[in-house]
Amino acid sequence: MLNIPVAKQECELQTANPSGKSYASDSVVTYNCTSNHCGIMPLGSKNYWIYQDSIFTDGVFLKTQMDTLRFTFQKQSLTDGLVWWQSNIEVGLPQWLYASDSSFFGLADRMFTTGIKDVKKEFGLFAGDSIRYQTSFEDAAAIGKSLKLKSPVSTAAGTFNDCLYFEKNARNYRKDQVFVKSGIGVIRYVQEVVPPGTRYLALQKISTLVSYHFE
16 A cells, blocks of 8 residues: 655644543534644544554463554534544544644543543653653553654664654553654554553554555
């Protein structure tokens, strides 16, 4: 399949930084976005990414399958006009996502509270060679790590230089590794969890980009 990394129609550059914002749930409404958004990951209702998934059960290989990542449902936060995109599969990104020119942000219901949605910056471009920071999964605190990769990352979709590596690690619970090429998106995703009754991480999923299509 032919990869088309440059949008066919003009796209709108996203530069907002909503980190730390909160919205009333009724101010985040269903929205039909007909434009394309440029950023660290190009988003549009007709864009898609195809991944080859290796599926494991607690470290034991089970099967290989193909999955297609799409963002076909959108919401808009009325107070600032930002568009939030819902992903259909898990590749290490927030389920509801806003992608600026430099960062990924997630939108989720506030825990133990009704009627409020909070924004959290998940990861993005950064100064220097590496950083460490506090982060979390839905129900566990974690340590985040970000690196600028000096070696290229090769997948069936091509060989990518100047990639970013993001890691989220909750000890005795779960570890995610996300490889990102700015302007394309996630090119590899690795998920490990600690099975119940054990103390060690075990592979659950490896997703590798096979092809992508942007309009």
